Amino acid sequence: MPIRAILTDIEGTTSSISFVKDVLFPYARRALPGFVEARSAEPEVRRWLDAVAAEQGGICDDRMIVEVLQGWIDEDRKHTALKALQGMVWSDGYRNADFTAHLYPDAGRALREWNDAGLPLYVYSSGSVPAQRLFFGHSDAGDLTSLFSGWFDTEVGGKREAESYRRIAESIGVAPGDVLFLSDIVEELDAAREAGMQTVLIDRREDYPTPRLGDAVHGHRRVESFEDVGV
Numbered sequence: 001m002p003i004r005a006i007l008t009d010i011e012g013t014t015s016s017i018s019f020v021k022d023v024l025f026p027y028a029r030r031a032l033p034g035f036v037e038a039r040s041a042e043p044e045v046r047r048w049l050d051a052v053a054a055e056q057g058g059i060c061d062d063r064m065i066v067e068v069l070q071g072w073i074d075e076d077r078k079h080t081a082l083k084a085l086q087g088m089v090w091s092d093g094y095r096n097a098d099f100t101a102h103l104y105p106d107a108g109r110a111l112r113e114w115n116d117a118g119l120p121l122y123v124y125s126s127g128s129v130p131a132q133r134l135f136f137g138h139s140d141a142g143d144l145t146s147l148f149s150g151w152f153d154t155e156v157g158g159k160r161e162a163e164s165y166r167r168i169a170e171s172i173g174v175a176p177g178d179v180l181f182l183s184d185i186v187e188e189l190d191a192a193r194e195a196g197m198q199t200v201l202i203d204r205r206e207d208y209p210t211p212r213l214g215d216a217v218h219g220h221r222r223v224e225s226f227e228d229v230g231v
């Protein structure tokens with residue numbers, strides 16, 4: 001089947017889980033109280049704080065909202081409000097050069113090659129679209145944002161729901177069967193396959209030291225590097 005577009009996940013796929021868990025999440029956890037104190041009146045911040053408050057039965061104290069958000073960071077909740085707020089917090093970290101975003105070298109090379117070959121590239125991550133742009137704008141391999149033709153986060157729907165992938169295919173104007181989705185999570189690949197997309201499991205040995213064999217890969221092709229995706 002032809003491939004007319006590539007859709008990629010970030011954490012565990014282009015980039016290591018440990019960078020997200022050990023650098024980005026602790027940074028957001030530490031910076032959240034000060035961020036909320038300074039910026040809670042801004043409509044784009046207030047919108048997401050209110051969404052968290054409503055989900056928690058209408059709590060109205062920002063310090064309690066911050067505690068809920070910090071709890072969600074500890075649980076690795078992929079909640080749209082948390083992801084939106086994390087993106088705003090990380091912006092300071094990237095701007096101050098506190099860190100750059102981890103990128104596997106094979107992913108950087110392949111993304112450049114595919115872009116040079118005229119293949120449109122898209123991102124679909126639980127991280128908010130602004131956080132995705134920051135991530136690839138401040139990667140270990142420099143600013144890669146120009147390689148991508150579009151960005152999708154969970155505002156399009158959950159990553160384990162087939163409907164999200166149908167919406168993405170429709171939005172980019174490519175038949176689902178001509179889109180290749182790359183991810184480290186089999187349940188995300190299952191949903192993309194249900195929507196008709198082609199799939200490859202990116203199985204990073206340093207993120208998942210125990211090989212995922214047999215049933216665990218649910219029949220998706222499994223590779224350990226973007227070099228073996230074979231586009």
Ligand SMILES: CSCCC(=O)C(=O)COP(=O)(O)O
Nearest residue numbers: 010011125126127131132135
């Ligand atoms: C790009 S933002 C940092 C990563 C993040 O917060 C996240 O939840 C990534 O999840 P993914 O869907 O890319 O596995």
Ligand SMILES: [Mg+2]
Nearest residue numbers: 009011012184
């Ligand atoms: Mg992932």
